[in-house]
Structures are given as C-alpha cells and as structure tokens.
Amino acid sequence: MSSPRKAVALISGGLDSLLAARLMLEQGIHVEGINFYTGFCVEGHTHAIRKKDRKKPKRNNALWSAEQLGIKLHILDIIDEYKDVVINPKHGYGANMNPCLDCKIFMLNKAKQWMEEHGFDFIITGEVIGQRPMSQRKDLLPVVVRESGVGDRLLRPLCAKNLAPTLPEREGWVDREKLLNFSGRNRKPQMALAKQFGFEDYASPAGGCCFLTDENYSRKLVDLWQARNKKEYELDDIMLLKVGRHIRPQPHYKLIVSREDGENRFLHGYRNQFSTIEIKSHGGPLTLVDGTLSDKDFKQAASIAARFSQGRDADNVNVLITPLDGEAYSLDIKPMPTAEIKQEWHV
Amino acid sequence: MSEYTLDARNSLCPMPVIKTQNRVNELHPGDTLTVTCTDPGALNDIPAWCRINGHEVIETREAGNEVIITIRVCG
Numbered sequence A: 001m002s003s004p005r006k007a008v009a010l011i012s013g014g015l016d017s018l019l020a021a022r023l024m025l026e027q028g029i030h031v032e033g034i035n036f037y038t039g040f041c042v043e044g045h046t047h048a049i050r051k052k053d054r055k056k057p058k059r060n061n062a063l064w065s066a067e068q069l070g071i072k073l074h075i076l077d078i079i080d081e082y083k084d085v086v087i088n089p090k091h092g093y094g095a096n097m098n099p100c101l102d103c104k105i106f107m108l109n110k111a112k113q114w115m116e117e118h119g120f121d122f123i124i125t126g127e128v129i130g131q132r133p134m135s136q137r138k139d140l141l142p143v144v145v146r147e148s149g150v151g152d153r154l155l156r157p158l159c160a161k162n163l164a165p166t167l168p169e170r171e172g173w174v175d176r177e178k179l180l181n182f183s184g185r186n187r188k189p190q191m192a193l194a195k196q197f198g199f200e201d202y203a204s205p206a207g208g209c210c211f212l213t214d215e216n217y218s219r220k221l222v223d224l225w226q227a228r229n230k231k232e233y234e235l236d237d238i239m240l241l242k243v244g245r246h247i248r249p250q251p252h253y254k255l256i257v258s259r260e261d262g263e264n265r266f267l268h269g270y271r272n273q274f275s276t277i278e279i280k281s282h283g284g285p286l287t288l289v290d291g292t293l294s295d296k297d298f299k300q301a302a303s304i305a306a307r308f309s310q311g312r313d314a315d316n317v318n319v320l321i322t323p324l325d326g327e328a329y330s331l332d333i334k335p336m337p338t339a340e341i342k343q344e345w346h347v
Numbered sequence B: 001m002s003e004y005t006l007d008a009r010n011s012l013c014p015m016p017v018i019k020t021q022n023r024v025n026e027l028h029p030g031d032t033l034t035v036t037c038t039d040p041g042a043l044n045d046i047p048a049w050c051r052i053n054g055h056e057v058i059e060t061r062e063a064g065n066e067v068i069i070t071i072r073v074c075g
C-alpha cells in the first residue's frame, strides 16, 4: 500500500480550520497543522495580563484543535517577517488596520514553503467563500492563489464543491464528492458538522483572528506611527498597545497607565525601557512614559498619573519619577482635575 | 542524556510554547528541558504542546509569579 498523501493544514484555532482538517483525516490523508504567530494574534497575549481575564480558563485554541484532531502542530514565529505586511500592504487595509488580503497571501506563501521543505503534497484551509468581507470574496481568490504561488495545491475542503477542482481532487488524492459546498455567512452548517464530529467547546467564531481588526487597537497603532513619524514597530510596542490606558497629552509623549494589578505587574517588566512614574504616598498604578520629556512635561505627566491613584482627591501626591536616562527624583504634585484631562488625549 | 534550561520569562503565550518547541527540536530523546515562564497560560499550553508532539511532562510547579515546567524529550 502506498503511503498516504500529506496535507499541511492552516490551523487558526477556530472551528472552520478544525473541520477542514477533520474532513481530510476522514479521507485518510496525513495531516499536520501549522499556526502562525504574528504578534497580533488574539490567541496570544491578552489572557495573561489582566486579572479579570486570568479567571477564564486559559487555553491556546490552535493547540486545542490539534489535540482534538490528534495531529502535530507547528507554531511558527513570523513576527519579524510579518511587519512588512502590516506596514506596507500592497492591497491596503480593511475596515481597520487589518491587511487581510496581503496577510492571506503571505501566510499561504509561508505554508507553501513549509510544504515544500517538509515533503508535503498540498495545503488546506478552513476558508469559506463569502464569509468575510475582504479576504474571502470569490473574485479575490485568483489573486490570493496567484500572488502566494500556491497554485492548485490549495484545497478548501469546506467549500471545494463551489470551486474548480484542484490538483488533489484531479489526481484522486481526495474524493471531491466527499468535500463540501458551504458558502456565505451562515454558520449553521459548520455547527451541525461540529456536532456530527463530536466537537464541543470549540472557540466561538466571532470577529477576526487578530487585533488589527479591532478599532481601538488600530487607533493606538496609528497613533504610535504618527508620534514616531515612522511606520515601524517592535514586538514590545504592539504588546504594550494592549495594556493600560494610553494618554497622549502632547504630541511628543504618551503615558501608559496600568488599570489593575495584572497590568501593573506586566508593565513592571518594561521599567528599564521607559521613564516611569510611581505613586509613593498613596496606592496607585505604575505609569510608563514613552517620549523625551522636559522637567515641565514630567510635572504634567506626574499630575495626570496622580489623578489615577488613590490620592486623586488629595491636595498633593508624592511620586517618584525615574527618567529613562537620568537619576530618579521625588516630587509632590497636585493631581490633575478630571475635567482638565481632555477627552482627545485618550488614544 | 543531558539537562537543559530555558528562560521564557516575560514573554507571553504563545511565545513560551514557540521557544520550547524550537529548543526541543534541537535536543535528543531522553534529554530534559526545564522551562521557566511568567505567563500562567504556559501551564496549559506547554503540556498541551507536549501531549500533541509526544513529549513527557515530568513536573510542573509554581513559585511566586513563575511557572516551572520540566519536559523529557521523547523520540
């Protein structure tokens, strides 16, 4: 008996990729999963930080999917290479800073490389045509296929019957008759199939797969680029956009004020990379300060930070200011009245 | 058979898993790797990764804000 054909499945952690991989296993295909970590993935950094989120059961849905399927999962760190996709998307952004079309092309191209390096035969995804506005439109499929270079080695088991036969179907590696014809936004067929396969407790299919589809997050990213006058970022930058209140009182500096214990602990890890303001006389958050500040700016920053401490109504709050490249000093400061903290300062 | 350590502190999931995966790929069956993390998510994710890929978790413990997981690399 010849050895089974091998498919690499793009596993996002959502239901669709789980079902697509399962359909291939049903057909006797050897499946292994790959999951890309861009730094913006919803799967990643949120749950660990905020205390309220710590109470939720923690799991990585891509790992969970692989375990349900009984397949190997390879998680690929594409943080650096992905920057160019976010910074210069050839096909532009979606509703927010999500470069979905370029992202799809990039990931499929990576999957193709992986397939070739590991001696696999084809790629599968859980895409359903018409499900998402930009990246899953039928007229854009040829663009994705062409620019990613996957050719006809890309099979979408959930909607394959609505598309022209691909190489795995034509060669008889998979039986086209057993593939599906899902289309559009209706999720009921997926849910019914999940039930049939006995999958319970799968990740809910809401929203996009990454923070770039989030309006608030996107605004902070744009603010970061504007302030730096440059479209660039490091992993730490994009992590910090998820944490705390971001307040920009002046174009040249921004405060990141933690909102609770978990964030406080997380921000502590960045004390050596930013100027900091700590509240000493009262309970209060740690504030990171991003930018180069004059003494006068530090006073303004400290009075804002004091506003978010338990001394907000006191005449004076004692703070410790530690400039990034200077000596720490103590300062008594009057907390800024709420009315003076302008709405437009909140990023 | 050797013992190795990996510092994955101050990195958030899935980075501790990715670091563990990449390190384990360089080791040999029978080697052990002790990973120290600060993201409590690692307590779930690293054992899940081990189950999927056939490696053995020998010990998991928490010490203060740290999670320490020891893995035996299997063939």
Ligand code: SF4
Pocket (backbone or CB within 6 Å): A098, A099, A100, A101, A103, A104, A135, A208, A209, A210, A211, A212, A213
């Ligand atoms: S939502 Fe994010 S990860 Fe998903 S396709 Fe769009 S840019 Fe890529």
